[in-house]
Amino acid sequence: MTDKFFQWLAVIFLLLTAAFFLLRDWLLQSLGADYAILLGGNAALAIITFISYSLNRKGLTSDNPNVFVRSVYSSTLAKLMLCIVCILVYVFLNRDHVSKATIFLFLFMYLVYTVFETLRLYRRSVGHKKS
Numbered sequence: 001m002t003d004k005f006f007q008w009l010a011v012i013f014l015l016l017t018a019a020f021f022l023l024r025d026w027l028l029q030s031l032g033a034d035y036a037i038l039l040g041g042n043a044a045l046a047i048i049t050f051i052s053y054s055l056n057r058k059g060l061t062s063d064n065p066n067v068f069v070r071s072v073y074s075s076t077l078a079k080l081m082l083c084i085v086c087i088l089v090y091v092f093l094n095r096d097h098v099s100k101a102t103i104f105l106f107l108f109m110y111l112v113y114t115v116f117e118t119l120r121l122y123r124r125s126v127g128h129k130k131s
Contacts, residue, residue: 003057003124005053005117005120005124006050008116008120009046009049009050009053009116012046012112012113012116013042013043013046016042016109016112017039017042020035020038020039020042027101027105031099031101032099032101032102033099033101033102033105034090034094034099034102037090037102037106038102038105038106038109041086041106041109042109044082044086045079045083045109045110045113046113048078048079048082048113049079049113049114049116049117052075052076052078052079052117053075053117053120053121055071055075056068056071056072056075056117056121057121057124058071059071059072060121060124060125068125072118072121075117076114076118079110079113079114080110083106083107083110086106087103087106087107090102090103091103
């Protein structure tokens with residue numbers, strides 16, 4: 001496979017996990033962030049990004065360009081809805097101890113994974129048009 005998206009996805013996942021591990025004490029003491037929730041959210045977003053990119057690659061090979069556009073929009077919306085559902089579940093389960101830092105860090109991870117996927121899809125689509 002010539003597409004190195006999956007290797008870069010693993011690198012981003014490991015970098016975020018390592019950053020959370022190294023900053024665990026600071027995240028807990030200074031921000032009150034929930035370490036386990038952040039790690040679970042990181043894993044969930046990595047898996048969703050993996051699935052989303054795989055589906056978008058199939059849309060890229062379609063003769064109809066609208067298929068690709070719809071697949072990108074729908075995968076981005078699906079990831080966003082998953083984030084909202086995860087945040088709502090977190091808030092309802094931890095009503096007394098909700099950490100805003102955890103929510104904002106989770107949304108930051110969503111942004112990182114979405115920007116990464118979009119840039120890789122853009123590069124792939126430019127390369128696909130040339131060939």
